[in-house]
Amino acid sequence: MQSFHRKFHHPQYLLLRPSTTFLLPFTTNLRHPQSPRSTMSVSTSSLQENTEQLLKQVLTYHNQTKHSFTNYARGPRGLDWDNQPNPFRRYISAPLSPLLHPSNSDSSPLYDSLFNSLPPPKPISKTTISEFFYDSLALSAWKSTGFSTWSLRVNPSSGNLHPTEAYIISPPIESVSDSYFVAHYAPKEHSLEIRTQIPSEFFTNFFPNGSFLIGLSSIFWREAWKYGERAFRYCNHDVGHAIAAVSMAAAGQGWDVKLLDGLGHDELKKLMGLDVYPEFKIPSTTVKGKLNEIEFEHPDCLLLVFPNGIQEIDINYRDLSLAISKFSKLDWKGEPNSLSKEHICWDIIYRTSEAIKKPLTIEKNFIIESFQKSGNLSANSYNPLTLRELVRKRRSAVDMDGVTSIEKEKFYQILLHCLPSGFQEGQKRQLGLPYRAMDWDSEVHCVLFVHRVVGLAKGLYFLVRNEEHFDDLKKATRSDFKWEKPEGCPLELPLYELGRADCMKLSKHLSCHQDIASDGCFSLGMVAHLEPTLKNKGMWMYPRLFWETGVLGQVLYLEAHAIGISATGIGCFFDDPVHDVLGLTGSNYQSLYHFTVGGPVVDKRIMSLPAYPGPINDT
Incomplete structure (x- = not known):
């Protein structure tokens, strides 16, 4: 030792010294192995060669974005404050449905109790959906010092840049939507932007009563603005934080959460309405300029939120994929807002995001395994905080x-x-x-x-x-x-x-x-x-x-x-x-x-303000 x-x-x-090495981009034309339903005409050797190319790209990215004692991963030499990305995605002209603002005194179970068992499931309503988002992806506070004001969220993010966006696909909710719908969650307003209405049979054919879907996506540019090539790593850290935040908030309502991981990239893109973004053509090298297409959202994952206690759900991924394929023909509302005037494209991020796109895997089983309680050494292990009190007081120590x-x-x-x-x-x-x-x-x-x-x-x-x-x-x-x-x-x-x-x-x-x-x-x-x-x-x-x-x-x-x-x-x-x-x-x-x-050191120069309604003049 x-x-x-x-x-x-x-x-x-x-x-330590700044990186001065410009590494050549990986330019091999990459294609994904075919999904199981279309592999009959593809030879085993070509699939293996394709897989090796994809693995090479992923490992190239991973190794190229390592920090070392003598060389940091490639990134901006300084921060371009004039082009700092807007941390709030909005869909302009999409109908906005405000959610409720629960208080800490509202019903919320003790944090540590959730590791032993989940409470009885609550029905989907405006109240429970409001609490769900409030406890998972909402703003938790505003901070202010001098002339600077910025917001914090329940789900943490690298550099507080928040590349993760969230969508709900849900049955009708009284006072939110009279129809089955897809909506984007707007955390600054704690509201749902109704993007489109969907056919009722989408839920009745595939999912149990009392369930809904949460989709997560990433805007790579938000992290790349500060962190350059390493941003792809940080975006996916943030997806994990969001998955856990969603899971904990759902548990507080008596709901279970599972990834619908048989679906592929294309299905998630259609389901969340992300084909509203123009195709981003990846340049052959790092490029700086006005690249509006770089603000697109990469679909990451889809979570099924359902009442705990359900032991089996039969998901037919082939039929589900066919149903989602029709979403492109729906009437989608809203145009995404612009986040920055100018951009830098770190091309290796986008080549790697192509290499890791998941295909549809129709043979994948959806398995709900029994809830396993976690260890609790004593009744006095934790302070007596409710889930809501805890998740909303969470801060990243500086x-x-x-x-x-x-x-x-x-x-x-x-x-x-x-x-x-x-x-x-x-x-x-x-x-x-x-x-x-x-x-x-x-x-x-x-x-x-x-x-x-x-x-x-x-x-x-x-x-x-x-x-x-x-x-x-x-x-x-x-x-x-x-x-x-x-x-x-x-x-x-x-x-x-x-x-x-x-x-x-x-x-x-x-x-x-x-x-x-x-x-x-x-x-x-x-x-x-x-x-x-x-x-x-x-x-x-x-x-x-x-x-x-x-x-x-x-x-x-x-x-x-x-x-x-x-x-x-x-x-x-x-x-x-x-x-x-x-x-x-x-x-x-x-x-x-x-x-x-x-033990954190608290900076007393920074003033804390309520999350809502929040300051009037902010970015």
Whole structure:
């Protein structure tokens, strides 16, 4: 343990300079493997060659967008404030239906109770849909200092840039719409923009009573404005945060959530009305100028929200796809607003977004697995906060105080809620809240830098979130790691001590020299089972791995606030030096997201204002 500790404090690892390398874009013409219904005329060899091209593109993107001690991923040299993207998408001339503004005193279950069981499901109504959005994707506050005013949201976002947009596809809701409809959620107004009416049989033929759909999309330009090529990663972190935020808010209403992941990119695009955007022609290199088409929305995922307790739903993806194909002929209302006057196109983002487009998989099963409760060490683990109180007070800490510590029991409690399979031995399937929204086995683990946990030695630890990977992880990492359960660790918690050392400086240097990684109680890196997952399941798993890290990150946010401290996601870290610390080589395991948990430093110069109605003069 001491050997790697000394290595990463050598002066050579403290050198930083801006990136000056212009990497050539990957220009291979990429096409997706055909969906199952149309593969008869495609040879096995051509499909394999196509898959290899797609994998090469994804790995090219991943490696090209790594930060290193001597070179950051390509991005703007400074921030073009005149062209900062508008964080609020609106569909001009679409009918606007305001939602209700619930108070904290309105019915909302205690946060920690939801990990044990879900409450009885409530019916869909204007009240419950209003609460659902208010607790998941709405504004949570406005902040002001000097001449600057900006909003915060319940769902966090890298740089507070909010690339994620949300849509509801729903049966009629009294005082919202008399017909079955598709609407865009406008968080600034806490309202629904009614985009179109849809045939009633779309719901009656495919989905149970009391259910509706939530679609999520990303505007890559919003993140790329600040973060350049690495923005594609951050957009997908944000999708994961949104999935978790939606899942938690739905749980508060007694609703379950599952991805409809048999559908492909084309179906999602039609369903959300995103073919209103002109086709974006990807340039062969980085381009700057007026590129209005770059403000399009990339469809990410579709979530079915349904009453908990339903044990089986038969989804026929072939027939569902045929029904969605008719959505292009519907009368869609509203034109998307312009977000910036000028843009920069980081072409590798859009080539990669083409490579990871998911085809329709008609043979995919829609499985509802039993709700698995998560561990609760004691009745006093958390402050008595309702779900609404907690999600709406969540903030991203800007600095940590470097003093606050937590007891190991609370540390273990946080990690128990980070387990995908809930409170049981043998972690693999995603059965607990909010992970159960995802339909793949967990592919993300956590390496933890423990700084200030009372009763637990400082050092490096590993949380194995899919125990089928345990033997492989031991072989892939450094041979001198201990892999021993710490004293007092719950039997059901697959946490292992790798080695003891003061890792404060190390964690800081690995997270782009940011003090926030060393000044908390602990920080962590989320290590994904990357290349084997892409090869075995498909290239579309690349963004889904980031979604899984975002879901896990959202839990860390809520857990930290629930015990009275704070947290922050860290997107800037030195990728391969993290792998070197662990002894990882190749692309089988890659660090995708970092996080820190600790006592926040509050900037008293910043004034907090109510989320609604909010300031009159704002951007």
